[in-house]
Amino acid sequence: MLQSLRSLFFPESCKSCDNELLEAENMICTQCRHTLPLTDFHRYNDPAIKKVFYGRLNLEEATALFYFEKKGPVQELLHNLKYRGHKNISNFLGNWLGADLAILDNYKEIDCIVPVPIHPKKKKTRGYNQVAGFGKALATSLTATYRDDVLIKSKNTKTQVFKGRFTRSDEILDAFTVAIDNSLEGKHILLCDDILTTGATLEACALQLLEIPNIKLSIAVMAIAQ
Structure with a gap:
């Protein structure tokens, strides 16, 4: 009532x-x-994201929930999440993708979910990391641990979402640091973010995570730019 x-x-x-x-x-x-334009990468073992990182990262699994187009419905959804305070969208999308992944054998061995971090100044301004709810929901669906203390964004870089691969600033490559944790050695880590464009941010984070001995690495994002 x-x-x-x-x-x-x-x-x-x-x-x-x-x-x-x-x-x-x-x-x-x-x-x-x-x-909404679902990719269904995980349903059909589509290697589209692995191809983005070909020659740069060795990934176990990689998927995106949606395709992203400028001025499209997914952009509106993610803008509401990132810039208009609707942080519950993050959890909603994590539950959506998590329900899909939970029934797939390829994702049942995920041990830990790690979100791409944002700089403390940006988090203070926005009030939240837009990827946190997404990661927590994935962790719940996959019965994995959620760790937001592994990756740290040490440099407050400018947004580079719509820059091309070759015009994107090199500063992103050393913007992140990792807290080495022996408990993560040999684990399968799922790195999650909101949108994949050139892949530079995810690559920078992945290279830091790969400093942890013997881990396996997978990626899940809310959307991938076409």
Whole structure:
């Protein structure tokens, strides 16, 4: 009853198309739920992300929930997450992808989920790391541990999402440090982030994680730019 009254006076809108949500809908409307561009990489062992890192990283598994296009519905969804305070979108997307991964043998041996960190100054301004909820939900789905104390962003770099691979600043390569933890030796780590463009940020984080002896590394992101 209270929820119905709240919906009447303070209607929620879809975080992708901005249409008003029906009472039974959560975060995104049913239409967007069925039309958002899913990659299904994990369902069909599609190597698209591994190809991005070919010759740079040796990955066990790699997937993305959505395809990302400028001015598309996924961009609106992620902008609501990153810049408009709707941090619950992160958990929502983690639950969505996590439900898919949990039934796949290739992901059942994941031991630990590590989110790409943001700099403390940016976290203070935004109030949260937009990847945290995503990572925590994945950890719950995969019965893995969630560790946000392994990677540290030590340099407050400017956003480089829409820079090309060759114009992207080299400073990102040494913007991260890793806290070596003996308990992670030999573990299978899933590194997660919001959007994959050139892969420079994920590569920088991965190279730090690979300083931990004998780990296996996989990647999961909310979206991959086309």
